[in-house]
Amino acid sequence: MTTREDIADSAVAVPRLGGLTLRTWQRVLTIIVLLIALALPAVLKNFHVFQLTLVMIYAIAILGLNLLTGINGQFSLGHSAFYAIGAYTTAILMDRFGVPYFLTLPVAGIVCLIAGFLFGLPALRLEGLYLALATFALAVATPQLLKLSILEHWTGGVQGIVIIKPDAPFGLPLSQDRWLYYFTLAILIFMFLAAMRLVASRTGRALKAIRDNPLAAKAMGIDTAFYKSMAFGVSALYTGVAGSLGAIVVQFVAPDSFTFFLAVSFLVGLVVGGVGSIPGALIGGLFIMYIPNLAEQVSKGLAWAVYGAILILVIYVMPTGAAGFVRLVTGRLTRLMSSNR
Amino acid sequence: MELFLHQLLAGIATGGIYACMALAVVMIYQSIDHFNFAQGEMAMFSTYIAWQLMAWGCPYWIAFILTIVISFIGGVVIERGLFKPIRNAPVLSHIIVFIAMFSILNSVAGFTWEYTIKSFPSPFPSQPLFNNRLIGAHDLGMIAITLILLVLLYVLFRHTRLGLAMRAAAANPDSARLVGIRVGWMVALGWGLAAAIGAVAGMMIAPVVFLEPNMMLGILLYGLAGAVVGGLTSPVGAVLGGFAVGIVENLAGTFVPVVGKELKLTIALVLIVAVLMVKPSGLFGRAAVSRV
Helix, strand or coil: CCCHHHHHHHCCCCCEECCEEHHHHHHHHHHHHHHHHHHHHHHCCHHHHHHHHHHHHHHHHHHHHHHHHHHCCCCCCCHHHHHHHHHHHHHHHHHHHCCCHHHHHHHHHHHHHHHHHHHHHHHCCCCHHHHHHHHHHHHHHHHHHHHCHHHHHHHCHHHCEECCCCCCHHHCCCCHHHHHHHHHHHHHHHHHHHHHHHHHCHHHHHHHHHHHCHHHHHHCCCCHHHHHHHHHHHHHHHHHHHHHHHHHHHCEECHHHCCHHHHHHHHHHHHHHCCCCCCHHHHHHHHHHHHHHHHHHHCCCCHHHHHHHHHHHHHHHCCCHHHHHHHHHHHHHHHHHHHHC | CHHHHHHHHHHHHHHHHHHHHHHHHHHHHHHHCCCCCCHHHHHHHHHHHHHHHHHCCCCHHHHHHHHHHHHHHHHHHHHHHHHCCCCCCCHHHHHHHHHHHHHHHHHHHHHHHCCCCECCCCCCCCCCHHHCCCCCHHHHHHHHHHHHHHHHHHHHHHHCHHHHHHHHHHHCHHHHHHCCCCHHHHHHHHHHHHHHHHHHHHHHHHHHHCECCCCHHHHHHHHHHHHHHHCCCCHHHHHHHHHHHHHHHHHHHHHCCCCCCCCHHHHHHHHHHHHHHHCCCCCCCCCCCCCC
16 A cells, blocks of 8 residues: 555655655654744743743734635734734633633633624625725724723723733642743644644635635635635634733733734734745744844834834845745755756 | 704814825825825825925925925835835735835834924914804815815826826736836826825824824824725715715714714724625725626
């Protein structure tokens, strides 16, 4: 019996790089990154561990946006709203009802799934630019809605809600920040694997078909309305879980943390990482976490101008994001290697 | 009734601001088939240029015209310098460059002219016209200028060869190039025009909301709402939509209890979504038809 690897080996067309197939390279890289991720907290200070935890949280949120934009082809400038809903769900459950933090994650996810699905229904009628506008408005309105006086009893109004940082369970000898780092890492791995399965599944193919040609997809019998709203729902679920983790890690939610600026950051992360690429979300998370700090170090007064300049530079060098750039480079390298042989 | 009339006229006055912005939004959409998120910041920057010219002793109308010319050139330069090299990049990459422009313009304006609020002069008399007590002279002047702009644009786009070429370049670049239109320059011209209109909008709006780097953020959203309500393909619709948004905002703010002051921006959201649900191409827009 021949396995898939045998067939791949016997085929001539499989591109190789340094004797290994690209797929093997991918696996090796994944394992190296995982090992580094596991080892990092041991050598870093608490504050840097905290920053890396935020990177992973942003990566989950960007992955959510990627499922919507990269896989299903719908724009959103309003994902800060779902991030806020996730964060507030967790904060309210922990603060008002004393629910343990890990139990709030699935609740936040489900609340966001429903919210996203419901927003996805009217969004069905909108395409491209119009959808971007509607979600843009959603992002701008979110902080105002959270400050609304009739909701103040729950949301804490402008002041927001302070929550208590959880300790490591079972008496593990880890600081709170390190424990949350590993907790987030576990969730991140779970969410990434789930996203890969989803994209590779029948549903994933349907979503991509809708992205590439909605009319043809409809003609093939794909229920576009259902899949499009569901894509919104699942995307909101991812972002909501990220928001929920964010609330736990930062220990604080307030309306002004969830402005339009956050939604724009997610979008920047998505494009820089690579639209449609799942590992790209991690690059995006790193970018939106560290580049603003870097820009501030270059010049305090003009920090955002520096940030903008870096952004333009990145788009010039890699118009299709980091993932597209890697594809381009590996493509060139394999061709170079095979022509040398 | 007195209160209603007052609010209605106040709505028309603020609506004039939104109409100005909506017009700029629709203009750039018509000529480049994209929406420019940095539009508001470009207008803000132009207004600062006008302020600087006046601070150097330029009389108002000379500064006004100089600013329009500078903004026009600025718009063309931005297109040629920033967007031409990435013409073939995906749409999302363009949006990221818009965002980058937004943060650069905002940051540079704040750095050069500081974040303190500045007052900006109005070219119109401070006494209300005809001694009425309902609407100020500046509001009337602003509405008049918006309408003049609208007429000029209408003439340009409907009755000149250049306008026709610009429309063709936006609607179907490939065919336009085949009949000898220089599509690249038409797009650059569209940017220049949009920047110039934005400059006018900024200079009209600044006396009302005062000059500061973040003055355009809320207004851009309302302008967008106006443009979408009226239809992104119709300049007339955009202007009417801008007025409609202003009126609805003021009336809802006065007469609907909880909404009141707290949810003014949310009204824009509800309006956008509501109109798009009923009529996705806007009240006055044409539905886009594409060949399969």
